[in-house]
Amino acid sequence: MVTDPDVLDQLHRDHANALWAYAVRLTGDRAFAQDVVQETMLRAWREGITDETETSATSARAWLFTVARRLVIDESRSARHRREVATEVLPEERAGDQVDAVFDTAMIVDALAALSVQHREVVVRAYYGRATVAEIADDIGVPPGTVKSRMHYGMRALRLALQERGVTR
Template sequence: MVTDPEVLDQLHRDHANALWAYVVRLTNDRAFAQDIVQETMLRAWREGITDASDTNATSARAWLFTVARRLVIDEARSARRRREVVAEALPDGHTGDQVDAVFDAALIVDALTSLSPPHREVVVRAYYGRATVTEIAADIGVPPGTVKSRMHYGMRALRLALQERGVTR
């Protein structure tokens, strides 16, 4: 194994730029080409490849290019590469698992069914229909004060029903 840093530096100076250009031509990916050059130089270090003599220089260069080409081929054939999908932009955000949302919705529906029909109607129209007190009063034909009262007692009953089902504040 070659341990002399000067020999390894010279090998890098002599071949890294040409090797990088070669890999860029193969892959059209500058960052990936840099990774391949780095891995190739690491393998050269492990194998003890040097340019100590003029006759060895040609064989070292050929060895480096062969290793780089094989690394590119191996990466193209890898399972990781086949499963990766290149996206133009990152997704907006993590959506996460929707299981909790489904269970929460079922829990709320169950709690809403425990309310009296007048209280449930006002709560559902206000929170799910986004209707104002005036709109709800006009729709169901009761005074706005009655809507406010039903909303207050309906929300209180809903809070109690959710607490009974294990939902705490």
């Protein structure tokens, strides 16, 4: 393992651009080519490969290009590569899982059932029926102040019922 950062920086400066261009030619993918260069340089660092450690048989550059080519080959043979399909167009928005919504609805229905009939009637008309205080007062035949009071205490009771069921803020 090479520990001198200057030696590693020099290796990167000397070979990274040519290595990246080579990987782009092999893959046709600029981002993946960058990943190949990074992995190749990491392996060079781990193996202690530098321009200063050249042997008569191979140079650091040849070693880097060989490692890069093998990384590309390994990726093309991988199961992930065979199963993934690259596309420029994203699919339509994915449909979310409705399980959480069903459980939330069931919990709210259960909590609403814990309210008194008068409180539940006002809360349901206001939140699910989108009725105003005046409309609710006219529909059930009570003064608007009574509707507001029932709404206040109904929401308070609903909050407590939901907290009892494990719902927190």
